[in-house]
Amino acid sequence: MAGGFSAYPGTRDFFPEEMRVRQWMFDCQQSVCESYGYEPYGAPILELMDLYRQKSSEEIVNEQLYSFIDRGEREVAIRPEMTPTVARMVVARSARLQRPVRWYSIANFMRYERPGRGRLREFYQLNVDLLGASGMLADAEVLCLAVALMQSYGARRDQFVIRINHRSLYDTFFADLSVDLKLLGRLLDKREKLTAENFARELKELGLDDREEARVKEYLDLDREKLKSLDSPAARELSILLDYLGDTDAAESVVFDPGIMRGFDYYTGLIFEVNDCHPENKRALFGGGRYDALLKQMGGPDWPAVGFGMGDVTLENFLRSHDLLPAAGNRSGFFFASLEAELDLENQRLADKLRPAVPVEFYLGGRSKFGKQLELAEKKGYRYVLLRGSTEKAEGNVALKDLTTGKQESLPLEGLAAALKARC
Amino acid sequence: MAGGFSAYPGTRDFFPEEMRVRQWMFDCQQSVCESYGYEPYGAPILELMDLYRQKSSEEIVNEQLYSFIDRGEREVAIRPEMTPTVARMVVARSARLQRPVRWYSIANFMRYERPGRGRLREFYQLNVDLLGASGMLADAEVLCLAVALMQSYGARRDQFVIRINHRSLYDTFFADLSVDLKLLGRLLDKREKLTAENFARELKELGLDDREEARVKEYLDLDREKLKSLDSPAARELSILLDYLGDTDAAESVVFDPGIMRGFDYYTGLIFEVNDCHPENKRALFGGGRYDALLKQMGGPDWPAVGFGMGDVTLENFLRSHDLLPAAGNRSGFFFASLEAELDLENQRLADKLRPAVPVEFYLGGRSKFGKQLELAEKKGYRYVLLRGSTEKAEGNVALKDLTTGKQESLPLEGLAAALKARC
Numbered sequence: 101m102a103g104g105f106s107a108y109p110g111t112r113d114f115f116p117e118e119m120r121v122r123q124w125m126f127d128c129q130q131s132v133c134e135s136y137g138y139e140p141y142g143a144p145i146l147e148l149m150d151l152y153r154q155k156s157s158e159e160i161v162n163e164q165l166y167s168f169i170d171r172g173e174r175e176v177a178i179r180p181e182m183t184p185t186v187a188r189m190v191v192a193r194s195a196r197l198q199r200p201v202r203w204y205s206i207a208n209f210m211r212y213e214r215p216g217r218g219r220l221r222e223f224y225q226l227n228v229d230l231l232g233a234s235g236m237l238a239d240a241e242v243l244c245l246a247v248a249l250m251q252s253y254g255a256r257r258d259q260f261v262i263r264i265n266h267r268s269l270y271d272t273f274f275a276d277l278s279v280d281l282k283l284l285g286r287l288l289d290k291r292e293k294l295t296a297e298n299f300a301r302e303l304k305e306l307g308l309d310d311r312e313e314a315r316v317k318e319y320l321d322l323d324r325e326k327l328k329s330l331d332s333p334a335a336r337e338l339s340i341l342l343d344y345l346g347d348t349d350a351a352e353s354v355v356f357d358p359g360i361m362r363g364f365d366y367y368t369g370l371i372f373e374v375n376d377c378h379p380e381n382k383r384a385l386f387g388g389g390r391y392d393a394l395l396k397q398m399g400g401p402d403w404p405a406v407g408f409g410m411g412d413v414t415l416e417n418f419l420r421s422h423d424l425l426p427a428a429g430n431r432s433g434f435f436f437a438s439l440e441a442e443l444d445l446e447n448q449r450l451a452d453k454l455r456p457a458v459p460v461e462f463y464l465g466g467r468s469k470f471g472k473q474l475e476l477a478e479k480k481g482y483r484y485v486l487l488r489g490s491t492e493k494a495e496g497n498v499a500l501k502d503l504t505t506g507k508q509e510s511l512p513l514e515g516l517a518a519a520l521k522a523r524c
Numbered sequence: 525m526a527g528g529f530s531a532y533p534g535t536r537d538f539f540p541e542e543m544r545v546r547q548w549m550f551d552c553q554q555s556v557c558e559s560y561g562y563e564p565y566g567a568p569i570l571e572l573m574d575l576y577r578q579k580s581s582e583e584i585v586n587e588q589l590y591s592f593i594d595r596g597e598r599e600v601a602i603r604p605e606m607t608p609t610v611a612r613m614v615v616a617r618s619a620r621l622q623r624p625v626r627w628y629s630i631a632n633f634m635r636y637e638r639p640g641r642g643r644l645r646e647f648y649q650l651n652v653d654l655l656g657a658s659g660m661l662a663d664a665e666v667l668c669l670a671v672a673l674m675q676s677y678g679a680r681r682d683q684f685v686i687r688i689n690h691r692s693l694y695d696t697f698f699a700d701l702s703v704d705l706k707l708l709g710r711l712l713d714k715r716e717k718l719t720a721e722n723f724a725r726e727l728k729e730l731g732l733d734d735r736e737e738a739r740v741k742e743y744l745d746l747d748r749e750k751l752k753s754l755d756s757p758a759a760r761e762l763s764i765l766l767d768y769l770g771d772t773d774a775a776e777s778v779v780f781d782p783g784i785m786r787g788f789d790y791y792t793g794l795i796f797e798v799n800d801c802h803p804e805n806k807r808a809l810f811g812g813g814r815y816d817a818l819l820k821q822m823g824g825p826d827w828p829a830v831g832f833g834m835g836d837v838t839l840e841n842f843l844r845s846h847d848l849l850p851a852a853g854n855r856s857g858f859f860f861a862s863l864e865a866e867l868d869l870e871n872q873r874l875a876d877k878l879r880p881a882v883p884v885e886f887y888l889g890g891r892s893k894f895g896k897q898l899e900l901a902e903k904k905g906y907r908y909v910l911l912r913g914s915t916e917k918a919e920g921n922v923a924l925k926d927l928t929t930g931k932q933e934s935l936p937l938e939g940l941a942a943a944l945k946a947r948c
């Protein structure tokens with residue numbers, strides 16, 4: 101800070117260099133989603149508080165929500181997530197929407213958290229939802245889309261893994277357990293951060309007896325083979341899904357992991373989590389799952405649904421740690437320098453005529469020497485500089501300087517736009 | 525509403541059809557700004573309240589701001605405009621930025637207003653700013669960019685006009701007036717909405733004597749010719765700017781209007797307003813001007829600046845009333861129908877292989893008859909439907925149905941992606 105005002109803590113200013121990265125990240129998301137036939141939607145940054153009171157997690161509502169009273173005495177909140185909004189919108193139009201609904205959005209959200217690595221108060225998130233379709237084909241589509249997203253960023257198979265599980269697998273496996281399944285679920289969720297001793301101790305603290313502890317171990321040892329021998333619909337669904345994925349591109353990126361929990365909020369079936377394989381960044385990048393009950397609970401149709409949210413902060417950390425962010429590169433377009441002040445007016449008009457065809461930035465930095473202007477053009481990332489002084493004017497030409505090679509050539513005014521476009 | 529929750533009043537849900545329009549509007553803005561060498565930036569939706577307390581208009585701060593206390597006892601506000609944020613960002617980095625800075629952003633804002641035509645509580649706005657450059661060339665560039673924007677939407681010269689004025693022209697012309705210049709300025713701003721009698725009456729109520737009233741009339745009668753005879757720097761600057769624009773494409777769209785005021789907030793030089801010429805929608809679409817003092821006032825460098833903001837609500841009204849919104853058109857890509865359930869799995873895998881090349885939406889609506897599926901594809905805007913049943917499988921083909929012509933052809937699996945891409 102050079103003095104003056106600061107940004108709100110936990111938010112980011114996107115200066116052009118950061119904005120280019122952000123746009124590239126969003127462009128990849130848009131292009132993959134559109135390739136699967138998903139349509140974009142948008143929604144307000146502010147929602148009435150009621151939307152979150154029942155459907156968002158207690159942690160969000162009680163500790164993280166930016167809620168306040170507006171000038172009309174309404175309780176409102178800045179959206180902390182998109183799912184309640186999507187559900188609200190689908191419920192409002194369900195009679196007119198063609199099933200299945202394939203929607204995506206890229207939007208910002210706010211949560212009052214302690215800012216840290218991978219966690220800010222304002223973040224962007226891609227939300228992908230497939231509503232009104234059940235079954236393995238729908239689950240598989242969303243998983244394949246998640247894999248395609250990671251691949252669109254250039255992520256290799258050894259850099260990330262998608263771990264999948266089924267919400268009911270856990271419920272039925274532990275149906276006869278005496279302890280609180282929510283508490284046990286949370287413990288399983290964080291077990292990778294614990295040592296074996298601490299995990300065992302926390303299990304004991306939950307009140308599990310030896311038989312129950314053995315049962316937990318048995319659960320965590322489940323694999324694709326053992327799944328097939330379990331007599332539960334969830335196990336069968338997962339087995340079929342895994343067999344199916346085994347034949348796709350996504351196969352090597354998707355593994356079964358009975359320990360994946362993803363909280364206990366909306367999910368009713370498939371749950372999944374995308375993890376970074378980097379040894380120093382072993383964390384969940386994003387995740388999602390099936391939430392078949394939500395729309396009906398919100399007063400809407402009894403439509404099944406599956407989807408996920410991909411946050412930009414963890415994603416950018418992932419891309420940075422695996423060196424997948426694009427290099428800055430040259431800026432396309434032309435920097436029009438100023439040789440003689442008397443010609444600025446007509447040169448600016450010339451720039452204007454070229455602009456529908458090619459980007460032209462006109463030098464406006466005062467009477468700097470030519471060398472300084474070239475330096476500026478280079479700093480701004482331009483490869484080409486346009487020049488037109490009285491010599492070029494007399495000859496009916498424009499000079500084009502290539503900063504990479506240092507070479508300069510003359511181009512006639514006639515057909516100039518086309519000649520420049522060919523160099524973009 | 526089909527029951528359930530409502531959106532916050534004065535905000536919009538963008539269902540895919542509305543989102544396509546919004547994206548098209550933003551794409552035009554992005555492409556024109558980039559063609560002038562402007563770079564995108566982004567900023568948080570929430571700012572510390574202090575940023576607005578001094579620099580935004582009293583109306584915004586006292587009546588329209590969404591301000592509240594966060595969980596850390598900070599006074600914060602949802603941004604009601606971009607200029608204070610841009611200034612904050614430029615001040616923070618001025619030592620490292622290359623002058624002139626050409627920046628644009630497309631972002632959402634909130635103001636607590638009574639929702640109505642052209643006015644909502646949440647709106648989007650393009651902000652264009654040229655910082656660190658003074659003089660007519662800079663003013664002209666921004667005006668030409670505004671004209672280019674309107675032209676990019678297909679707006680014709682008889683559909684809009686840009687009225688320009690100079691903040692100091694008014695100040696110096698009325699330097700010896702006894703009444704409050706702010707109040708007089710506001711009256712001039714709204715004079716077109718008043719009858720001649722009411723305007724005269726309100727002038728009297730301000731306390732103007734006959735001589736002063738004649739002076740106001742003389743001011744409003746100023747035109748390009750009379751400007752030249754005035755002895756004020758502002759009049760000279762305006763004259764030169766108008767002469768200069770006279771040689772550009774923008775000439776026919778820009779007129780001098782001494783009655784344009786644009787409030788009294790930041791502006792120090794050129795002010796302008798883009799107006800709709802539609803007889804039933806004669807209103808300001810957007811506007812801007814020069815604000816040379818703001819950066820320094822905010823603790824930053826003494827950089828001149830000029831810019832404007834273009835709101836999406838008034839713009840969309842304009843485009844709609846002049847029939848300039850794009851027709852929905854066909855959706856690019858392919859709808860993959862389901863003939864036989866047993867083939868769904870391998871057909872979905874085929875779809876996945878085609879996707880990097882072309883968009884493919886896979887039918888997932890259950891076992892509907894083929895006719896229903898074609899109907900759905902048509903409703904979704906697809907022209908082409910892909911089919912692969914056991915016959916096609918045996919032949920190693922895929923059938924492609926063109927819904928526009930009704931014709932169907934067979935395409936071999938080999939080279940299918942390229943064959944489909946040729947039809948996009």
